[in-house]
Amino acid sequence: xxxxxxxxxxxxxxxxxxxxxxxxxxxxxxxxxxxxxxxxxxxxxxxxxxxxxxxxxxxxxxxxxxxxxxxxxxxxxxxxxxxxxxxxxxxxxxxxxxxxxxxxxxxxxxxxxxxxxxxxxxxxxxxxxxxxxxxxxxxx
Amino acid sequence: xxxxxxxxxxxxxxxxxxxxxxxxxxxxxxxxxxxxxxxxxxxxxxxxxxxxxxxxxxxxxxxxxxxxxxxxxxxxxxxxxxxxxxxxxxxxxxxxxxxxxxxxxxxxxxxxxxxxxxxxxxxxxxxxxxxxxxxxxxxxxxxxxxxxxxxxxxxxxxxxxxxxxxxxxxxxxxxxxxxxxxxxxxxxxxxxxxxxxxxxxxxxxxxxxxxxxxxxxxxxxxxxxxxxxxxxxxxxxxxxxxxxxxxxxxxxxxxxxxxxxxxxxxxxxxxxxxxxxxxxxxxxxxxxxxxxxxxxxxxxxxxxxxxxxxxxxxxxxxxxxxxxxxxxxxxxxxxxxxxxxxxxxxxxxxxxxxxxxxxxxxxxxxxxxxxxxxxxxxxxxxxxxxxxxxxxxxxxxxxxxxxxxxxxxxxxxxxxxxxxxxxxxxxxxxxxxxxxxxxxxxxxxxxxxxxxxxxxxxxxxxxxxxxxxxxxxxxxxxxxxxxxxxxxxxxxxxxxxxxxxxxxxxxxxxxxxxxxxxxxxxxxxxxxxxxxxxxxxxxxxxxxxxxxxxxxxxxxxxxxxxxxxxxxxxxxxxxxxxxxxxxxxxxxxxxxxxxxxxxxxxxxxxxxxxxxxxxxxxxxxxxxxxxxxxxxxxxxxxxxxxxxxxxxxxxxxxxxxxxxxxxxxxxxxxxxxxxxxxxxxxxxxxxxxxxxxxxxxxxxxxxxxxxxxxxxxxxxxxxxxxxxxxxxxxxxxxxxxxxxxxxxxxxxxxxxxxxxxxxxxxxxxxxxxxxxxxxxxxxxxxxxxxxxxxxxxxxxxxxxxxxxx
Numbered sequence: 001x002x003x004x005x006x007x008x009x010x011x012x013x014x015x016x017x018x019x020x021x022x023x024x025x026x027x028x029x030x031x032x033x034x035x036x037x038x039x040x041x042x043x044x045x046x047x048x049x050x051x052x053x054x055x056x057x058x059x060x061x062x063x064x065x066x067x068x069x070x071x072x073x074x075x076x077x078x079x080x081x082x083x084x085x086x087x088x089x090x091x092x093x094x095x096x097x098x099x100x101x102x103x104x105x106x107x108x109x110x111x112x113x114x115x116x117x118x119x120x121x122x123x124x125x126x127x128x129x130x131x132x133x134x135x136x137x138x139x140x
Numbered sequence: 141x142x143x144x145x146x147x148x149x150x151x152x153x154x155x156x157x158x159x160x161x162x163x164x165x166x167x168x169x170x171x172x173x174x175x176x177x178x179x180x181x182x183x184x185x186x187x188x189x190x191x192x193x194x195x196x197x198x199x200x201x202x203x204x205x206x207x208x209x210x211x212x213x214x215x216x217x218x219x220x221x222x223x224x225x226x227x228x229x230x231x232x233x234x235x236x237x238x239x240x241x242x243x244x245x246x247x248x249x250x251x252x253x254x255x256x257x258x259x260x261x262x263x264x265x266x267x268x269x270x271x272x273x274x275x276x277x278x279x280x281x282x283x284x285x286x287x288x289x290x291x292x293x294x295x296x297x298x299x300x301x302x303x304x305x306x307x308x309x310x311x312x313x314x315x316x317x318x319x320x321x322x323x324x325x326x327x328x329x330x331x332x333x334x335x336x337x338x339x340x341x342x343x344x345x346x347x348x349x350x351x352x353x354x355x356x357x358x359x360x361x362x363x364x365x366x367x368x369x370x371x372x373x374x375x376x377x378x379x380x381x382x383x384x385x386x387x388x389x390x391x392x393x394x395x396x397x398x399x400x401x402x403x404x405x406x407x408x409x410x411x412x413x414x415x416x417x418x419x420x421x422x423x424x425x426x427x428x429x430x431x432x433x434x435x436x437x438x439x440x441x442x443x444x445x446x447x448x449x450x451x452x453x454x455x456x457x458x459x460x461x462x463x464x465x466x467x468x469x470x471x472x473x474x475x476x477x478x479x480x481x482x483x484x485x486x487x488x489x490x491x492x493x494x495x496x497x498x499x500x501x502x503x504x505x506x507x508x509x510x511x512x513x514x515x516x517x518x519x520x521x522x523x524x525x526x527x528x529x530x531x532x533x534x535x536x537x538x539x540x541x542x543x544x545x546x547x548x549x550x551x552x553x554x555x556x557x558x559x560x561x562x563x564x565x566x567x568x569x570x571x572x573x574x575x576x577x578x579x580x581x582x583x584x585x586x587x588x589x590x591x592x593x594x595x596x597x598x599x600x601x602x603x604x605x606x607x608x609x610x611x612x613x614x615x616x617x618x619x620x621x622x623x624x625x626x627x628x629x630x631x632x633x634x635x636x637x638x639x640x641x642x643x644x645x646x647x648x649x650x651x652x653x654x655x656x657x658x659x660x661x662x663x664x665x666x667x668x669x670x671x672x673x674x675x676x677x678x679x680x681x682x683x684x685x686x687x688x689x690x691x692x693x694x695x696x697x698x699x700x701x702x703x704x705x706x707x708x709x710x711x712x713x714x715x716x717x718x719x720x721x722x723x724x725x726x727x728x729x730x731x732x733x734x735x736x737x738x739x740x741x742x743x744x745x746x747x748x749x750x751x752x753x754x755x756x757x758x759x760x761x762x763x764x765x766x767x768x769x770x771x772x773x774x775x776x777x778x779x780x781x782x783x784x785x786x787x788x789x790x791x792x793x794x795x796x797x798x799x800x801x802x803x804x805x806x807x808x809x810x811x812x813x814x815x816x817x818x819x820x821x822x823x824x825x826x827x828x829x830x831x832x833x834x835x836x837x838x839x840x841x842x843x844x845x846x847x848x849x850x851x852x853x854x855x856x857x858x859x860x861x862x863x864x865x866x867x868x869x870x871x872x873x874x875x876x877x878x879x880x881x882x883x884x885x886x887x888x889x890x891x892x893x894x895x896x897x898x899x900x901x902x903x904x905x906x907x908x909x910x911x912x913x914x915x916x917x918x919x920x921x922x923x924x925x926x927x928x929x930x931x932x933x934x935x936x937x938x939x940x941x942x943x944x945x
Contacts, residue, residue: 026820031897034816036905042824069928072921079914094910098896110896114906117913121906124917128924129828136835139931 005054012054019047027122031110037118041125048130057137068130075123082117142200144214147184148268150177151261155254162250170249171239178231178260185216185224192218192643199270199334209331215270218643222482223267223391223398225640226489230390231260233618237497238382240614241504252292252380259285263391267398272321272331279317279359282392283310289387290379302375305710309372313362317399320355323348324406337405337650344409353407356399357416364396366454367424370447371706377439381500384439389446389492397450397485400457401648408461418458418557422575424451429582433589434697438499438509441590442492445535448583449488452550452576456481457648459557459572464649474560475649477553482644484546486636487534487629491543494622495531495590498524501611501619502594506604511589516599521610523620525595530623534630536587536683537580537676542629544676547580551672577675584683585690592687738855745862748870758869761876771812779805787850792837800830817901 020043027040051060083094098112154177162170191198198216205211216224235256242249262285265278283306291303325331327346328339336343343349360366365373376388387393400417407413428448435441460478501524502517503509518525530541537547554573601607629636686693728739752758782801789795803826810819887900887908897903905913 030899030902032899034820034899034901036817036899036902038905039817039820039824042821042828046824069925072924076918076921079917083910083914094914096895096907096910100896112896114895114897114903114910117906117910118902121913121917124920128920131924132927135928135931136832 009054012050016047016050019043019050023047027118028115030118031112031114037121038125041122042129044122045126045129045133048126049133052133052137057134066130068127068134071127072124072131073127075120075125075127078120078123079117080120082113082120085113141202142214143184144198144200144216144268145202145212147181148214148264149261150181151257151264155257155261158254158257159250162253169239169244170253171235171242174253174257175232175235175239177257178228178235181264182225182228182232185221185228188216188221189639192216192221193639195643195646204274209325210273211271212274213270213332214268215334216268217647218640218645219398219401219647220268222486222640222644223394224264226394226486227260227263227267227391230386230489230493230622233493233621234382234386237385237500237615237618238380240612241382241500242380252289255285255288255292256383256386259289259387259392263395266395270333272324272333272336275333276314276318276321279363279395280311280314282395283307283314283363286310286376286387286392289383290376292380292383293378296378298375299378302372302378306372306376308714309362309369313359313369316355316362317359320352320359323352323355327352333402340406340409340651343406349410350412353410353413353416356403356407357413357420360396360399360403361420362396363399364393364450364454365424365447366396366420366451367427367447368706370424370428370444371710373447374435374440374443377437377443381439381496381503384442385493385496385500388443389496390489393446393450394453394485394489397453397457397481400454401481401644404457404461404464404648405650408464414458414462416458417461418455418572421451421453421455421458422572422579424448425455426451426575426579426582429579429586432586433582434694435586436511438502438511438514438590438594439496441511441586442495442499445583445586446488446492448579449484449492449535452579453481453484453488455572455576456484456550456553459553460648462557462560464651474556475645475652476549476556478645478648479641480546480549480553482641482648483542483549483633483636486640487542487546487626490622490625490629491531491534491541494527494619494626495535497615497619497622498528498531501615504615505606505609505611507606508604511593513600513603514594515597516595518595519599521595523610523616525591527616527619527623528591528595530626531619532587532591534626536584537679540630541626542633543626545630545633548672548676550576551580551675555671573675577679580675580679581682581686584679585686588683588687738859741859741863745859745866748866749862752866752869752873757873757877759873759876764875764878772809775805775808775812779809792840796830796833796837799833800826803830815901817899 023040023043023046026035026043027037028035030036030040048060048064051063055063082096086093086095086097089095089097094117096112096114096117098110098114100108100110103109154174158170158173161173165173188198195218200214202212238252238256242252259282262278262281266275266282269275269278287303287307290306291299293299294303321331324336324343327343327348328336330336330339343352346352362369373388373393377384379388404413425448428444428446428451432441432444432448435444456477460475460481463474463478499509501521502514505521506514506517508514534541534543537543551573554576557572558569560569728735730736779802782798782805786795786798786802789798803822807819807822807826810816810822887904891897891900891903895903895907897907
């Protein structure tokens, strides 16, 4: 018997964006409010898991053709690269810098190299979670 | 690097070249390349006689590990030179003999000569080193090369057994000696033998003295096959005969003798040394000669004979050491024992070397060494027979050979022991001449057995593999030279006395000599009708009588139960050791992780509880405790109930859900204790892990899936309660023992000022302590890759297996 997941799939299509928006909010707010790369990454992968539940692995793979293992590598590169970047400015490894900039739309905003580091964390967490879930899901 | 260093190291250097020479000059017997080296070295060492015979010493130093006091110092004095001459001289003869003994088509000559050269270099190093650590290095190299040589025919089981046995025993002794060396270093602060001898007074009065002495003697006794460590020597006879002749009669087994002689000036002021060396020597002498009589293998006879003769030299050294207590050289009455020791050392090397070579010839030409199969070879091998006569008669102590002279002096030395009035020698000392005399009778007996049972009597061609004939001339050269030396030293013993014996004695008993003095050694054949002469006559008479009536009394050997033998003790000991260690290992390495966890946790409890108890560390201080709120109590109750219910849950599904409940309660605690980041993360992670648990549960095999609740085990309950109690106690004490305030003030102040953030947790994670975070995400990455690899690799392997089917 073929089940009809129309309600689940439709709800997913709406909810997905809310979750992703929430996760991006968590990620960017990390420096000032609760959140950060770790929880943000987990939330994003939660969104993708919801997709996986509503559809199937093949469909999700065609929607998001991402190699999550490479994503882990890229994330680690981000983290280490941010740290190594400080070396070019004659500073110890992993020294972060920040400035306050007046952007046209957003007003006074701070820019951090720590965000780049957090991006690394974010990508690694998504990559790790998705690798685990996808690998286990595909195994028979 | 002096020429002396080059001389000592030259065998090791040549050993590097041997495989190439063997490979590129296939037509020439590899031994020929070797032969010049010991001959040249012999000539080189001969030139030192001029120096040493006047009490001179040559010392050369090459820095090695100077910061630790270890330098490659070589010293040529009378004793070292005597040994160096023995090693190179007999080495040359043995190499010559081996060229004719070993068949280049059947044997791996390259390995043989490499081992032999290693041994020669190591032995030269042992006798010439003045640094104890260097001496030890060379000492172990002799053990290793001897191990390789004994196991040369490694396809034979007996060879491997003999090699292993000698290795275990000699290395045991070597390591004991290393302990002795280190203790001596603690006492004196130097590794130099010369300096140690000068400090002998401090050594004797040090509390570590007895331990040092015993450790050194263990080294010497195991190497020189003294009672009860003699058991490796008869089994070492599985080596090729040139090896037995060289290592196990003339050189390596004398390394222990050398050590005792060398350390005599350091240790001999104590009665322990005199009694141990002389006592063990005499027992070895007796046991060796007694056991030699019952052997039927020619090499076994010679092996026990070597044991016995080494015991004799050892006992003489022990007795001679007592001479140190009688002051000066004028009082030289007791020194004769040392003279006899040095003289017999030389004599033994000559006649035992030639006898081993004779045995090799018999083995080579008849195909057997069994005394019961041999007989009547006199007519076939006249030259070999003559050599055997000379060797055995010298060994038995019959004039005019050199063995007679040393045996006379041996009796003199033993009689004087009985007269000594130190160390209670006057009560028990009388045993020495009695045992020595009895042992000499047995020595006479086996010497006669060796020569007459082999060469006289009935010829038994049916028992021999080949038709016997005289050996080739090349094989005879070396034993002929040695036998001639036996006669020359026998008739003109004084050619040795001034140049060799006296300087060697000078090294053994240096404190008796004033400046520029030397021992006046004169060995004479005829002392007049003294006690020694009658003892010798008695030895010969009783020996002949015993030989005649041998079938009548030989039964006593079978009376001695074989269970009592030291070999059996060694074999059973090894077996027992293996079995016991196997059983011990089996008893605790059960293979169950549960057992190991019990060990780990019990240790955890024991270590922590005893620390708490002995350090009196438990402290309870409630002054700093925050007030307990209602929500906290509720949450603790929920958590405790769900945690405890896990233990009693019947189904695993219940356990998983309860575990989730615990996790979410923890998240609530985080909320309550104002940790929003932790709460968020905990919620998500708990969800993921519960999902994974469910996955694991889903894939459980059907049969075991609905297992009943956890079985109750008293140990488990006890240990888990113990761990919980100990951790609680430590947490309470740690809380009560706060000795300094937290560093969190710094973060509170600087999160915005220095890092431009307001979420302190996150700023600490990515900025203040971002290094940790970097490696934590690395850990996550590794975990993901690990899971990926485990699952994917399992699939491929399964597929391969399927293809193989």
